[in-house]
Amino acid sequence: MQVHDVGIVGGGIVGLATASALMRQELPNLVVWEAESRPAAHQTGHNSGVIHSGLYYRPGSKKARTCVRGRQQLLEFCERREIPVDRCGKVVVATVPEQLPALQELERRGQANGLRGVKRLNAEQLTDHEPHVRGVAGLHVPETCIVSYPAVARALVEELREGGASVNAGARVVALERDASKWRVTTTAGEFAVRRLVNCAGLHADRVARLAGIKTGLQIVPFRGEYYRLREERAHLVRHLVYPVPDPRFPFLGVHFTRRIDGGVEAGPNAVLALRREGYRWRDVSLRDVTAMATFPGFWRMSLRYWRVGWDEVRRSLSKRRFVEDLRALIPELEQDDVEPFGSGVRAQAVDSKGHLIDDFRVEIHDHAVHVLNAPSPAATASLAIGEEIARLVETL
Numbered sequence: 461m462q463v464h465d466v467g468i469v470g471g472g473i474v475g476l477a478t479a480s481a482l483m484r485q486e487l488p489n490l491v492v493w494e495a496e497s498r499p500a501a502h503q504t505g506h507n508s509g510v511i512h513s514g515l516y517y518r519p520g521s522k523k524a525r526t527c528v529r530g531r532q533q534l535l536e537f538c539e540r541r542e543i544p545v546d547r548c549g550k551v552v553v554a555t556v557p558e559q560l561p562a563l564q565e566l567e568r569r570g571q572a573n574g575l576r577g578v579k580r581l582n583a584e585q586l587t588d589h590e591p592h593v594r595g596v597a598g599l600h601v602p603e604t605c606i607v608s609y610p611a612v613a614r615a616l617v618e619e620l621r622e623g624g625a626s627v628n629a630g631a632r633v634v635a636l637e638r639d640a641s642k643w644r645v646t647t648t649a650g651e652f653a654v655r656r657l658v659n660c661a662g663l664h665a666d667r668v669a670r671l672a673g674i675k676t677g678l679q680i681v682p683f684r685g686e687y688y689r690l691r692e693e694r695a696h697l698v699r700h701l702v703y704p705v706p707d708p709r710f711p712f713l714g715v716h717f718t719r720r721i722d723g724g725v726e727a728g729p730n731a732v733l734a735l736r737r738e739g740y741r742w743r744d745v746s747l748r749d750v751t752a753m754a755t756f757p758g759f760w761r762m763s764l765r766y767w768r769v770g771w772d773e774v775r776r777s778l779s780k781r782r783f784v785e786d787l788r789a790l791i792p793e794l795e796q797d798d799v800e801p802f803g804s805g806v807r808a809q810a811v812d813s814k815g816h817l818i819d820d821f822r823v824e825i826h827d828h829a830v831h832v833l834n835a836p837s838p839a840a841t842a843s844l845a846i847g848e849e850i851a852r853l854v855e856t857l
């Protein structure tokens with residue numbers, strides 16, 4: 461059996477970006493396994509398509525560092541590969557005076573993270589940027605862009621294959637075994653052997669880590685984000701991207717309006733517990749996934765801590781009226797009939813045994829393997845920078 465230098469579990473944008481960075485390090489003898497029939501089938505293919513600027517993240521955190529660098533690398537990659545990017549910018553809107561301190565903190569973080577052109581807006585200037593949006597103040601963030609992440613993933617796969625890497629779709633990793641010099645990898649598409657392993661399995665990263673024999677103390681809890689779309693004749697209500705000031709208790713950004721690179725305006729996503737790791741609808745339920753949550757003490761501690769926010773999210777998920785009411789905080793003239801349901805995505809959120817939602821990216825090294833255990837938003841934006849950092853860690857194995 462051929463022994464590859466490095467094997468990467470997961471053909472989402474983090475796995476593909478890691479493979480790409482390894483290839484640039486003259487390690488072309490790579491193999492990528494993707495469980496689904498095509499790369500980018502889960503988080504990467506169901507996200508908002510935003511290239512984040514780095515505004516939100518605690519200065520010094522991995523998110524801040526890799527988002528700012530990754531954004532630049534991604535823009536260069538898209539230019540080289542002729543992938544359309546719209547540098548539309550966004551506004552973050554304080555709808556009530558109580559949100560002004562949080563808005564100021566975002567401005568401070570933006571400056572600390574080296575963002576360019578962030579500008580405070582008063583209510584009137586806000587209306588100049590977004591005539592239909594109402595708020596007491598805002599931040600204009602010109603560096604935020606939109607892109608199609610599946611298009612980026614396709615371009616990465618093309619480059620990997622051209623460079624000699626083996627990218628295998630329909631190959632779910634089901635067993636891992638380490639002997640003295642290599643990993644024996646059993647997939648649904650056959651057996652492989654690799655010297656070093658990288659786990660970028662997204663919604664299944666904790667399970668792949670367990671297959672590799674490590675105890676991380678973390679579990680992935682899936683949070684579904686549901687979207688509505690503005691009807692075509694009302695899409696003019698949003699010119700760029702419009703975000704609320706996020707709720708600091710929760711690691712999600714709050715429902716926002718996002719232009720899509722292929723046209724149209726999305727509203728969402730919310731954040732409800734999914735009953736299956738690929739639970740894109742309420743009726744998608746997995747006994748295995750529900751049991752895994754129910755037997756994890758961290759899940760119950762998390763539920764106790766966040767039950768009120770969680771309950772509000774469930775009610776908003778089940779009622780279009782509530783969803784639209786929340787959106788009306790940003791655009792008061794929005795009517796129920798202005799929006800229609802438009803798909804969903806599921807976030808892989810790592811939770812520790814104390815019930816804390818892990819905020820920053822989490823990457824761990826164990827036994828000739830690198831495990832990416834938490835890569836939530838903005839990991840798509842940051843992917844090329846994350847990939848480079850992982851590739852450097854792989855060199856040390």
Ligand SMILES: Cc1cc2nc3c(=O)[nH]c(=O)nc-3n(C[C@H](O)[C@H](O)[C@H](O)COP(=O)(O)OP(=O)(O)OC[C@H]3O[C@@H](n4cnc5c(N)ncnc54)[C@H](O)[C@@H]3O)c2cc1C
Nearest residue numbers: 470472473474495503504507508510633662805836839841
């Ligand atoms: C609703 C939503 C909106 C978001 N919006 C944004 C945004 O606008 N901007 C941004 O930067 N980020 C955004 N994010 C976050 C971003 O999409 C993710 O952080 C990023 O896509 C993570 O990439 P990944 O490769 O780690 O995971 P994934 O894309 O989920 O890829 C993991 C892959 O591993 C595969 N896999 C799993 N188990 C196995 C196995 N055993 N064997 C083989 N393969 C396996 C899966 O099939 C999957 O394809 C959003 C996420 C969601 C869900």
